[in-house]
Amino acid sequence: MPNSLESIKADFFKALGHPARIRIVKALRAGELSVGQIQEELGLEQSVVSQQLGVLRAKGLIDPRRSGTSVYYSVADDKVFELLDIARAMFDQQLQSLQAIADEDDARQDGLAETEPA
């Protein structure tokens, strides 16, 4: 029963299922950042940043690199950015669909007929 694979995938997506973690990954798109830099850039508490980094790290989405007393994080696989991009595109399309429905309603109210390709 490859139940485990779905669980792993689910954990993967769950790792991205938090606004702060999305923002962290987004910030890392420009390159690696130290914990302090992330904290400053996102305006979050130190423990919160460290905890969320811990979640992303545990799921293997980011890798730490120690340098002196600082720890620099970078995404382990650039594919994670594709995930964000696709999610964004899906969101946009969803908005468009809602807009289409609204327009359709408007058109109907205005007395027009039907016009609906893709």
Place this chain on the structure above:
Amino acid sequence: MPNSLESIKADFFKALGHPARIRIVKALRAGELSVGQIQEELGLEQSVVSQQLGVLRAKGLIDPRRSGTSVYYSVADDKVFELLDIARAMFDQQLQSLQAIADEDDARQDGLAETEPA
């Protein structure tokens, strides 16, 4: 400050953050299915399937189509399959990395000297 956009994205990923929901989406890849068909195919309780479908539906990932007493679900946007594919690819790559580390360890144990505690 588009904090809300990250929240929406996070909700999006959170919707995929459960093994049962991953399996449902996966099953819908072949085409629309009724609740009963999903239930049978995944071997889950009726209320569980309905609940998880409710989550996916609330997040706009799937659309219902009523026909008689049955409700057929289909994914709202095929891009969701890309998400699954990318997650799969990331998982594979992660395995590969772990394998590489294991091999490296093996090589070191096989005699290639290095600093080692006792």
Place this chain on the structure above:
DNA sequence: TCGCAACATTCTAATACTGTCATATTACGA
């Protein structure tokens, strides 16, 4: 209208996640 089939919703107990606060670890320089 009755009764059933197909889904949806509600309730509850267990579990998981979150932010806040406090404390611990690590690396470095004096």
Place this chain on the structure above:
DNA sequence: TCGTAATATGACAGTATTAGAATGTTGCGA
């Protein structure tokens, strides 16, 4: 070695998710 900066971890209360059981709702045929 001591002190401090940079991170990590632990404990806690509040909230959210989950599965399972029970109950509601809807559509259709007799």
